[in-house]
Amino acid sequence: MLAMNNILSKWIPVSETSRSLSLVYSGLYLGLVTGLTFSPFLISIWFAPWQCKGILSPTIQIPMEHSSEEEYELSDSEIDEYKDTIYAQLRAGKLKVRYGERTFRCPFCLGKKKQDYNGKDLLQHASGIGAAPKRKAEVRAAHLALAEFVKNDLASSLEPSLQLAIVECKPPKKEEEKFVWPWMGILVNVPTDLKCAISVRESEDRLRSQLSRFRPCQVIVKLDSSGQIDHSIIKFSEDWTGLEDALAFEKHFVVEKYSKTDWNKINCRKDDLYGWLARSVDYNSPGTIGEHLRNIGILQSISDRERKGTDRRVAHFIRQIEETSEHLKGLELKNYKNSMQLDTMMKDNDRLVDEHNEKIRKMQEDVRKNYWKIRSDNERLQQELETRREEIRQKHEKFEELARKSNIDKAKIKE
Numbered sequence: 001m002l003a004m005n006n007i008l009s010k011w012i013p014v015s016e017t018s019r020s021l022s023l024v025y026s027g028l029y030l031g032l033v034t035g036l037t038f039s040p041f042l043i044s045i046w047f048a049p050w051q052c053k054g055i056l057s058p059t060i061q062i063p064m065e066h067s068s069e070e071e072y073e074l075s076d077s078e079i080d081e082y083k084d085t086i087y088a089q090l091r092a093g094k095l096k097v098r099y100g101e102r103t104f105r106c107p108f109c110l111g112k113k114k115q116d117y118n119g120k121d122l123l124q125h126a127s128g129i130g131a132a133p134k135r136k137a138e139v140r141a142a143h144l145a146l147a148e149f150v151k152n153d154l155a156s157s158l159e160p161s162l163q164l165a166i167v168e169c170k171p172p173k174k175e176e177e178k179f180v181w182p183w184m185g186i187l188v189n190v191p192t193d194l195k196c197a198i199s200v201r202e203s204e205d206r207l208r209s210q211l212s213r214f215r216p217c218q219v220i221v222k223l224d225s226s227g228q229i230d231h232s233i234i235k236f237s238e239d240w241t242g243l244e245d246a247l248a249f250e251k252h253f254v255v256e257k258y259s260k261t262d263w264n265k266i267n268c269r270k271d272d273l274y275g276w277l278a279r280s281v282d283y284n285s286p287g288t289i290g291e292h293l294r295n296i297g298i299l300q301s302i303s304d305r306e307r308k309g310t311d312r313r314v315a316h317f318i319r320q321i322e323e324t325s326e327h328l329k330g331l332e333l334k335n336y337k338n339s340m341q342l343d344t345m346m347k348d349n350d351r352l353v354d355e356h357n358e359k360i361r362k363m364q365e366d367v368r369k370n371y372w373k374i375r376s377d378n379e380r381l382q383q384e385l386e387t388r389r390e391e392i393r394q395k396h397e398k399f400e401e402l403a404r405k406s407n408i409d410k411a412k413i414k415e
């Protein structure tokens with residue numbers, strides 16, 4: 001049964017699968033009826049049809065079922081080929097997709113719960129399954145073909161939203177505005193009342209105090225060939241607060257109507273300072289301002305700056321990590337040395353304890369030996385004493401004997 005399902009899934013187009021399955025299953029019963037009807041007749045004229053079937057069926061079935069377990073996957077080139085075939089079938093109308101004015105069904109997912117789609121959903125379904133890596137290659141290929149069919153052949157007759165969804169138009173990316181960095185402001189129409197170089201510094205100081213609320217870091221006054229002030233550059237701090245100050249500086253001139261646009265008007269008033277933030281236009285301009293800016297700054301967009309800031313922070317963190325790991329290595333070395341020292345000390349301690357134990361053991365042995373020696377000496381002396389005492393007693397007895405004898409002899413003599 002498995003083998004048969006596998007063969008059908010491989011050989012029969014998806015749209016014909018259900019029909020072929022019903023044909024095959026009805027064939028099963030047809031076979032049963034025919035077989036049972038004719039088997040008595042076969043048994044009567046021939047040897048054993050059932051034994052024959054018993055021997056034959058495993059030899060046919062096992063290899064086929066075995067092959068069904070091996071998943072056959074289409075290769076990349078085959079996927080394209082298969083997709084093209086399905087696409088051609090869809091275009092030729094062999095696979096039915098449209099089931100109404102705006103109702104469609106996926107011809108490869110018939111029998112699934114959700115069947116009716118509008119055009120947009122069908123496209124979503126087809127491209128979703130077409131891109132799903134877990135699906136079988138042929139299922140993906142079929143759905144990719146369907147997505148192509150919806151896009152190329154159905155879109156023209158569908159709702160405008162689908163056409164909008166298909167036409168993927170991305171707005172052209174606007175190039176990011178670039179500023180001169182360190183952030184700088186440009187001042188023009190600076191009044192000239194200069195006689196010598198010392199006055200240049202005075203003029204710079206005056207401008208600086210005049211613009212003090214924008215916290216300028218430096219004011220540079222540039223003279224032209226005739227000794228008149230050509231323009232002045234205001235440098236702000238290099239960080240983000242510098243940009244804030246620079247923008248505030250520009251805004252001030254815009255509000256006062258002394259901005260760059262106002263300066264560029266043909267009949268602008270020449271009664272006061274005009275100022276703006278230095279941008280790429282100024283940087284690349286051919287005049288003295290452009291030259292000056294190119295000498296002292298570079299062009300950068302905000303995101304460049306942010307990236308550099310991030311890079312700097314990353315570098316800082318990397319440095320910190322390196323320092324920490326260096327420190328850690330030092331600590332590890334120290335720890336290693338300490339543990340070595342501890343090890344030596346422990347060994348020394350063990351040795352000392354062993355030596356001490358050995359000494360104690362020897363002392364105990366000596367004491368024991370001495371004890372036994374003293375005891376044996378004592379016993380020997382006791383014995384000796386005992387022997388002497390016996391000797392003395394015997395001598396004493398002898399002496400008494402002699403005394404008695406002599407007394408007797410004395411008495412005899414007297415008599």
Ligand SMILES: [Zn+2]
Nearest residue numbers: 106108109129
């Ligand atoms: Zn489908």
